[in-house]
Structures are given as structure tokens and as C-alpha cells.
Amino acid sequence: MSVRDEERWNEKYAKREPPSNVEPDEWLVEALQLIETACGKTEPGQRALDVACGLGHNAIWVAQRNWCSDAVDISTNGLDLARQSATANDVDVRWIQADLDDWIPASGEYDLVVVFRFLDRDTVPRVVRSALRPGGWLVYETFSAAQCSRSDNHLSNPAFTLAPGEVRTLFPDFQVVVDREDVLHDRTVQRFLGRRQSDG
Numbered sequence: 001m002s003v004r005d006e007e008r009w010n011e012k013y014a015k016r017e018p019p020s021n022v023e024p025d026e027w028l029v030e031a032l033q034l035i036e037t038a039c040g041k042t043e044p045g046q047r048a049l050d051v052a053c054g055l056g057h058n059a060i061w062v063a064q065r066n067w068c069s070d071a072v073d074i075s076t077n078g079l080d081l082a083r084q085s086a087t088a089n090d091v092d093v094r095w096i097q098a099d100l101d102d103w104i105p106a107s108g109e110y111d112l113v114v115v116f117r118f119l120d121r122d123t124v125p126r127v128v129r130s131a132l133r134p135g136g137w138l139v140y141e142t143f144s145a146a147q148c149s150r151s152d153n154h155l156s157n158p159a160f161t162l163a164p165g166e167v168r169t170l171f172p173d174f175q176v177v178v179d180r181e182d183v184l185h186d187r188t189v190q191r192f193l194g195r196r197q198s199d200g
């Protein structure tokens, strides 16, 4: 199945140019403000991981804020564009080409994991839980089930949407800071900010 994912996404990204303007997702900006309110300003050198990073806009933005930024995706074409975009923005991101179905991140190494517009109910919890250190943060956004009843809906498969309150069931051991549905002008999403509980 992931070979097909790789081909499909490579085909999509083959038609794209590197983004000239790197804007983060608004939920990432808001969530980082909440994290800084809870913990104080983040120290340079803290480590972030963008899971299924696509063209890497969020990983690049995080790197611009002095995080050590890693980003993983299956698509070599997407990662090539992301790399060009990082170079144009003069930041370092470690781009990792991997199939999340069988990728094991460095254990407990990350202070922050971000996931946008990607849902696999087995893979995402496994990767996030393995990557985050105890006390680390998860910022997650993807389409809500309500997206499918919008007149401008473009999603063909409702299995790739989240029910309200579902994210917390995927991360039952996380402290929930935000878990809400937002209806935006172009999409309806579930937004989650949670903190992995400290061990012991």
C-alpha cells in the first residue's frame, strides 16, 4: 500500500514548484504560543519532528524559530521541493525519506511533534509516542468528519477524517490542552494540542 502512496504523492508533487512563500499553518502558530505560555520561551536546540511533512512549510517555519527541525515523508519529489524551499529560506532542516508504516523514530528525542493533514490510526500514534520525550508536545490538525458534508468538500474518503474528540482516544495517556473542531472558510478541521505525560 505504501508503494502506491509513494507513487501517488510523487506524481502529485512532480507537477509542483517549490513554494516561494513559506507560511506555517495558523494552528501551529497558535499552539506554539500556548506552549510558550505554559513553559516559557523555547530554548534554541530543542528538537521538532514534522510527520508527513509534504513540502515542509511547517518544518521550515519551526527551524526559523531556532528549533532543530527534522521532517519525514515518503515522497522523494516532495522532499526535493522542501529542500529547495529550505535553502531559499536559508535554514537547515533534516529531511528524512521514509515510509511511516515501518519507520521507527529516534526514541524519545523530540520536544515537539507536528502532524498536519495526515491520518493513519495505527501509524500516527505509534510514531508520535515513540518520537516524543516525556513532557513533549503534540500539535495535530487534520480534516474533521464534518468536512465531508461541506459543499466545497474535496475529500473522497471519509476514513481520512477525524470524529470530534477522536484524537484524545488515539493518545489516551496524553494531557489534553486543546481538542476542538474549527470551521474555517475553506475546510473543517480537528485541532489538538497535547502533552505526553512524564514517565513514572
Ligand SMILES: C[S@@+](CC[C@H](N)C(=O)[O-])C[C@H]1O[C@@H](n2cnc3c(N)ncnc32)[C@H](O)[C@@H]1O
Binding pocket: 002, 005, 006, 009, 051, 052, 053, 054, 055, 056, 072, 073, 074, 075, 078, 098, 099, 100, 101, 115, 116, 117, 118
Ligand atoms: C495531505 S499531504 C500533507 C502534507 C503536509 N503535512 C501538509 O500539511 O501540507 C500528506 C503527506 O503524507 C505523505 N505520506 C503519505 N503516506 C505516507 C507514508 N506511508 N509514509 C510517509 N509519508 C506518507 C505524502 O507524501 C504527503 O506529503
